[in-house]
Amino acid sequence: MFLKRLECSACGLEHEWSRLQNLCGSCNKPLFAIVDLAAASRTLSRERLAEREKSLWxxxxxxxxxxxxxxASLGEGGTPLLPAxxxxxxxxxxxxxxxxxxxxxxxxRGMSVAVSIAKHLGATKLAVPSAGNAGGALxxxxxxxxxxxxxxxxxxxxRANIVECRELGAHVTLVDGLITDCAAEISRRKANEGWFDMSTLKEPYRVEGKKTLGYEVAEQLKWQLPNVILYPAGGGTGLIGMWKAFDEMEA
Known part of the structure; x- marks a missing residue:
């Protein structure tokens, strides 16, 4: 691993990666994982990628x-790029x-990476507000x-999303209100419950999983990026992740 530190996306304050972190301790803004790209490039090459498993890992x-x-992998990533x-x-x-x-x-993608590192750093209870896919993935x-x-x-x-989460073993709490009310409930209860908050852009590593979309698109197009990428933004982690991937590839 070539992760060096976490860095605030707004004020630039550096944070240790080796303990669980949510937002910047100074300005409460999202943290980014900073990778030693020079060191990573010594073993990550286009030629070696061709020999590896077809997953985001x-x-x-x-x-x-x-x-x-x-x-914590279930074979995520490596999805096809289909001509239309x-x-x-x-x-x-x-x-x-x-x-x-x-x-x-x-x-x-995001949950595979975020759950993996959260467990490694000692988290035992993970919480997320969701109206569907994020909850199922967590x-x-x-x-x-x-x-x-x-x-x-x-x-x-x-109901299908609720059943999915429960059948996968999650503790599901139904909240009167919107997903923002669910997020507020997590913020209110997480200290007493011992939850680590996995909400969108409230921890650094879901973005890291999502950035593999950018790496995959580049690799599948033989390292020639398209002129335009249309992306359904949602909470924004995938869009930010792809930008981060392209920024890393340019470094």
């Missing part, structure tokens, strides 16, 4: 988990099919890692 050198630690000539006349359009991830969405990867998952969901969340 093929980019292990730029991911935040020691090399001797087994990740009938969808756009005269445009070379490709679609990245993230539904083929283990929990059927790109949320699997439930799956927490089960894989052998830690507790606590998913707080709006009461009107589709």
């Amino acid at each position: 093929r980019y292990r050198e730029v991911l935040p988990l020691p090399a001797d630690v087994e990740p 000539p009938k969808c756009a006349d005269g445009i070379d359009l490709w679609i990245k099919d993230e539904s083929l991830n283990p929990t059927q969405s790109f949320k699997a 439930a799956a990867y927490a089960a894989r890692a052998g830690v507790e998952a606590h998913v707080l969901m709006p009461r009107d969340t589709p």
